[in-house]
Amino acid sequence: MRGHDWINTCLPDELILEIFRHLADSKPSRDACSLVCKRWLSLERLSRSTLRIGASGNPDLFISLLSRRFLNVRTIHFDERLSISLPSPTPTVTTLSSSSSSPLLFISNDGRRGSGGDQVYASPKSKNKGLAEDGGGKFESYSLSDAGLSALADGFPKLESLSLIWCSNVSSLGLISIASKCTLLKSLDLQGCYVGDRGLGAIGRCCERLEDLNLRFCEGLTDAGLIQLAYGCGKTLKSLGVAACAKITDSSLEAVGSHCKSLETLSLDSEFIHNSGVLAVAQGCPLLKVLKLQCINVTDETLITVGTRCFSLEFLALYSFQRFTDKGLHAVGEGCKKLKNLILSDCYFLSDKGLESIATGCKQLTHLEINGCHNIGTFGLEAIGKHCPHLTELALLYCQRIGNYAFREVGRGCQFLQALHLVDCSSIGDDAICSIAKGCKNLKKLHIRRCYEVGNKGIIAVGEHCKDLTDLSIRFCDRVGDKALMAIGRGCSLQFLNVSGCHQITDAGMIAIARGCPELTSLDVSVLQSLGDMALAELGEGCPLLKEIVLSHCHQITDVGLSHLVKYCTLLESCHMVYCPGVTAAGVATVVSSCPSIKKVLVEKWKVSERTKRRAGSVISYLCVDL
Structure with missing residues (x-):
């Protein structure tokens, strides 16, 4: 019957709630449902x-609401880096009150950061270093304080996960x-918080279910706090991250090794940690799966112990190591048979022999990143190609000694490779890319930057053989031209394309992409x-x-091309067009x-008319701002 509310009459609360849970990935849909009626809200x-x-504004009032x-x-995720300025006097989102200093409410059902609407931001007045001027001319802090944490503890006693990112006004009092x-707490992130030992000790005594703890940049902590926490949460703690905590030393890690037998993940970035601390963890935590070290x-000595004791290790990342050699990596290869992910960054004394030990010993390897390890060359990567058939992602950054021949073995042996990243590898050229294209036909992502020996031949081979490729980035590869893009347009259905700085590409190459890649986002x-404009018209x-386009420094683009582009690309969310002399205020207004979905337009300030500022000031970003 027309006008009859069948849904609210027939469906119980439990069923409507279940429907809402199935909309978890769509915040706009959930928000629309909440506006139907008071019951649905x-x-x-x-x-x-x-x-x-x-x-946030007033922490007590805000959290209570x-x-x-x-x-x-x-x-609950607090992140005080999130702050926006909304110049519009009548924002379209719901505020907690009519006061101009009230925070704006954006809430997410899942834990992921969406695009433009799943955070709670401060009001426009809080953009200046978290301070807002009240009516009396004084400044009020818009940072979360201990009072806000106390209100949060009272209002959310069932809290299981809490992130306090750079909440500089929080201290041990609030943490207590x-x-x-919140005794059910399982995950706590204190990155950038100046909390002390008393607060961390209280967490150890009361939160007996704590599994994940992040202490990055917690400068107020010492060994005493972390030792107390290890005593209290030793049975449950599975993940620990410590970085830039000058007063946390080996003593803390020795306590972790003694009491945290369930630890699976350890991330350390410290100049004050030595062998004894990491050795204690390696010897005392048999379930360790992830180890990230920048010490x-x-x-x-430490890596040898890891190789002989950490048989469950799956992820190893070594950053800026200057005091270990192939001997340590050889021990890891001998003992850590389950290793799947290896990152070696700025490890100057590692050579091909160390990488060969990993290749022959860790045959389950799926991800490998080598960054700035200048003594690793062609022979080491050849060993990976010969012995690691399960490799799915390979990243080589600033590897000047790795040449084309290594990729013959990778192409032959790593048929499941899906992602390849190459940055500033001067010895890698078309022959290497052809080997990958012919042997790794499952390739989905190819990112190449400043590899000047890569040209049309290699990219054409990718277009002919890698039909599943969806993400291609060939930045500043100045030998790549239109023929390469024509082959990609014929053979691949790209979603992401970056050809920044490839100056040989003209309208012809981009037209081939426009006609061959209809799913480009x-x-x-x-x-x-x-x-020029012809390419933009074809892209439209x-x-x-x-959804995203970067046109900066394109001197042939004009308002005409922009109008053709946006006529059909109505889903566009981001457009960068600085240093485009042919684009005027009229073109910006057209965009x-x-x-209707536009969220960011980057352009010179003088190209934005007053009318455009009034209409869409919140989405305009300027290359230069007034000081």
């Missing part, structure tokens, strides 16, 4: 499990409130001096799903008026 709030909050509206929240009332005072054609007609 109430039920939709009950289904929310995660809040993301930027710099949230706790009354969202009763089933289990995860959390510890005493300049750790030597081969992201495009960077910056610094292409020969690209052929790539209607385009913001024709694209």
Whole structure:
């Protein structure tokens, strides 16, 4: 019957809640449902499990309001780096009150950061270093304080995951409130918080279910706090991250090794950690799966122990190591048979022999990144190609000694390779790319930057053989031209393309992409001096799903080309067009008026008219801002 509310009459609360849970990935749909009626608004709030909050106003009032509206929240992310300026006097989102200094509310059901609407931001007045001027001319902090944490502990006693990112006004006092009332806490991220030992000790005593702890840049902590936590949470702690904590030394890690038998992940970045601390963890934590080290005072002795004791290790990352050699890596290859992911960055004393030990011993390897290890060359990578058939991702950055011949073995032996990243590898050219294209036909992502020996021949081979390729980036490879893009357009259905700085590419190559890649969503054609309006017109007609485009430094682009582009690309969200002399204020106005989903336009300030500022000031970003 027309006008009869069948849904609210027939469906119980439980079923409507279940429907809302299936909309977890679509915040706009959930928001639309909450506007249907008061019942749906109430039920939709009950289904929310995660809040993301930027710099807040009055912490006590703010948290109290949230706790009354969202009763089933289990995860809260505070990140005081999130702060925006909204010049529009009448924002389209719901505020907590009519006051101009009230924070704006954006809430996410899942833990992921969406695109433009899943955070709680401060009001426009808080953009200046977290301070806002009140009516009396004084400045009020918009940072989360201990009072806010106390209110959070009272309002969300069932909290399981809490992130406090760069909340500089939080201290041990607030953390003690959390510890005493949120005893179900499993995950705690204190990155950039100046909390002390008393607060961390309270967490150790009260939160007996804690599994994940991040202490990056917590400068106020010493060994005493972490030791207390290890005593209290030793049975449950699975993940620990420590970085730039000058007063945390080997003593803390020795306590972790003695009490945290379930530890699976350890991430350390410290100049004050030596062998004894990491050795204690390697010897005392048999379940260790992930080990990330940036500790300049750790030597081969530690890696040898890792190789002989950490048989469950799957992920090893070694950054800026200057005191260990192939001997340590050989021990890892001998003992860590389950290793799948290896990152070697700025490890100057490693050579081909160490990498060969990994290749022959760790045949389950799937991900390998070598960054700035100047003594690793062709022979080492050949060994990977011969012995690691499960490799799916390979990244080589600043590897000047690795040549084309190594890729013959990779092409022969690593048929499941899906992603290849090459940056500043001067000895790698078309022969290497051809070997990969012919042997690794499952390739989906190819990123090449400043590899000047790579040209049309290699990219044409990719277009002919890698039919599953969806992500191609060939930045500043100045030998790549139109013929390469024509082959890609014929053979691949790209979603992401970056050809920034490939100055031989003209309209002809980009037209081939427009006609052959209708699913393209992201495009960077910056610094292409020969690209003109004809290419933009073809892109508009052929790539209607385009969401991001970078046109900066394209001197032949004009307002005419932009108008053709946005006529069909109505899903466009981001457009960068600085240093485009043919683009005027009229072209900028055309972009913001024709694209209802636009969120960011980067352009010179003088090209934005007053009318455009009034209409879409919140999405305009300027290359230069007034000081």
